[in-house]
Amino acid sequence: MAGRQTGAAGVASGAALLPALTARIEAERLEVLGGFAVEPEEEGFPAGTRTLLLLGPREPGFWAHLTAQPEWGGPDPVDRWSRRVIGRIACDLGAKALFPFGGPPWHPFYRWALRTGRVWDSPVRLLVHAGQGLMVSFRGALALREAVDVPPAVAKPCETCAAPCLSACPAGALTGEGYDVPGCHAWLDRAEGAECMAGGCLVRRACPVSQSYARLPEQSAYHMGQFHR
Structure with a gap:
């Protein structure tokens, strides 16, 4: 370091x-x-x-x-x-x-992350990490x-990436235009949303850096369950 x-x-x-x-x-x-x-x-x-x-x-x-x-x-x-x-x-x-967690007030973790030079604003606006991709938490x-x-x-991985995250959301809820949270929840209520619930957000999973990070589907499923309560 x-x-x-x-x-x-x-x-x-x-x-x-x-x-x-x-x-x-x-x-x-x-x-x-x-x-x-x-x-x-x-x-x-x-x-x-x-x-x-x-x-x-x-x-x-x-x-x-x-x-x-x-x-x-x-x-x-x-x-x-x-x-x-x-x-x-x-x-x-x-x-x-x-x-x-525990706010308000909330600590500005998003802004702090950007100061590190190892975390960036991704094409879908979520944070992307040099080693964990869109799975960063x-x-x-x-x-x-x-x-x-x-x-x-280090260099931002998105600079040389084809950005599959931009077209990965089957509901069109998470794109470069922002995050349609009600649209995401509506999709997860449908049978077609089962893949996202069981394995995690398809946008996060589409990131090539995410795919090289050893996060278990069980962990993603837990967090999806907490999000979609």
């Missing part, structure tokens, strides 16, 4: 933090999806934040790990697990945990007081 460092003390403390941070994240089947340096006194972050890291599922292994946790089977298991696990990691490392973020290395910016 490569990133900007500011100050000798910050470099030293950040370097010392990384091994423990990496080990804790990987043990929970999470990964750093991107990050960026936070300027001194920049608004919208906990006081003293120097680095923000965005965390999400690391496959293979995340779904099996999550469904074996004590939160599973109760209400909002994914969010409750995220709050417990990422909150504990933050507490142990002297950081602050931030989440994309964020479970939380760590606001660190140390300056640490972040994953480097």
Whole structure:
């Protein structure tokens, strides 16, 4: 990982933090999806934040790990697990945990993701990640007081892609013009919507980067069920 460092003390403390941070994240089947340096006194972050890291599922292994946790089977298991696990990691490392749920107010995860240089606005307006494609999801973020290395910016995959996502929605509900949410729900109510419900959104699945990411259909089916309740 490569990133900007500011100050000798910050470099030293950040370097010392990384091994423990990496080990804790990987043990929970999470990964750093991107990050960026936070300027001194920049608004919208906990006081003293120097680095923000965005965390999400690391496959293979995340779904099996999550469904074996004590939160599973109760209400909002994914969010409750995220709050417990990422909150504990933050507490142990002297950081602050931030989440994309639990608002209002809502933290601007979409805008933060775009700052990483590894997540972009896709042709269908959904976020697309360098390694996870349109399957990207964020479970939380760590606001660190140390300056640490972040994953480097890379080229946007959409620049060399034929954009099959633009024509993948059988209901025409998710296109470059935006997202027709009522139209999507209406399609999912029909028998023809069963494929989307069982295996996940066809638009997300059409992305070539998504197809190389080892997300299980069971996970996509769960989230589709939560969306279409």
